[in-house]
Amino acid sequence: MVKKGLLERLNAGEVVIGDGGFVFELEKRGxxxxxPWTPEACVEFPEAVKGLHREFLRSGSDVMQTFTFYASDDKLNNRGxxxxxxxxxxxxxxxxxxxxREVANEGDALVAGGISQTPTYLSGLGKQKTQAEFKRQVDVFVENKVDFLIAEYYEHIEEMEWAIESLIESGLxxxxxxxxxxxxDLHGVSAGECAVRMARAGADVVGVNCHFDPFVSxxxxxxxKKALxxxxxxxxxxxxxxxxxxxxxxxxxxxxxxxxPFGLEPRIMTRWDMHRYARQAYDMGIRYIGGCxxxxxxxxxxxxxxLQKERGKMPASHDKHDMWGGGxxxxxxxxxxxxxxxEYWENLNPSSGRPYSAALSKPDEWGVTQGHQDLRQHAESTTNDEIKSTTCKYKK
Known part of the structure; x- marks a missing residue:
């Protein structure tokens, strides 16, 4: 049976559920x-990557997103x-x-090829060189016949627009x-304007991922949505x-x-938080709902x-999990x-179990990654290895 594509599903009003986080989960697992957070595990430990894909498929994911975060040559080679x-x-x-693809074929899931921000952009090397990095990834995705493409984890709308231009050339x-x-964004462009610019650049689906919790997102x-x-x-x-x-x-x-990155566990969402997130996202009109x-x-x-009623089905792993703690x-x-x-779980306000912890933290007082001029000036006074760093911060 031929699977329905992403836009075919969205056009029909279906809810498409994405997958979750690979980078942090596979780091925890070794x-x-x-x-660096790069995904060479795809080559070194393929069974670990495949196993995580399979967990998300059993849990209801309609998309198997390639584990290709930070997999551009400039990122991989810079720290070799x-x-x-x-x-x-x-x-x-x-x-x-x-x-x-192997795991997606075990169910009705689609494969999405993903690209993310590059050191080339942050180093101020310009559009042509940045898009060359994107093209090398897109070429591989097209050869492997992925179902659609995702440009994600971009902090600057300008680089995102360049990414979208590169992706739409695939025809996917x-x-x-x-x-x-x-x-x-980190250049001061509002969230609303970012959405409008992504859409006008040619993206079929726009939104946010990573960096913030479900409700801030x-x-x-x-x-x-308001700006669009x-x-x-x-x-x-x-x-x-x-x-x-x-x-x-x-x-x-x-x-x-x-x-x-190593002390975030006390902040983890409960499954009941995720129920609330899914309902609010759906009620807002969002139809591609997943995680990072x-x-x-x-x-x-x-x-x-x-979203079982809206989707007309339950995930395979529901067999071992009764709704609202019924088991x-x-x-x-x-x-x-x-x-x-x-009622019990919806009204629970869980404790962290850490008696000496503050409820909130004070974020570090560092400036944001600016890109372009700031990095170019910084590059003039650093070694080649430092220039190629993906994060260049400036103390306030």
Missing amino acids: YVKAG NQAGVKFTCRQVNDAACRLA PVCASMCIGPEG LDAMALM DAAGIKVYLMVQPLGIWTPDAKKQGFIDLPEF CKIQSYHIRAVAEE LMLHTKPWVRARANR
């Missing part, structure tokens, strides 16, 4: 190096001497496509999501947030929190369970059996 990366963009992207449907919150989506409506632009919406709470994060999101870093398979299962009726303790109901 397959990704924290810091530092962290031992020995694979090229083509090798990583090709392996990622094959793994995603294009999704675009920026890692921004309600304050907009939905605040950003509300601004995007005001401009008279009809485009599909997507949201794929973090799986942690970030009410105290500033413009640059969770990477400025002092807990980043720290979103695990049980979070995606919660999204699929919340607890089989517990031996009466006070645990009493928790087998929706």
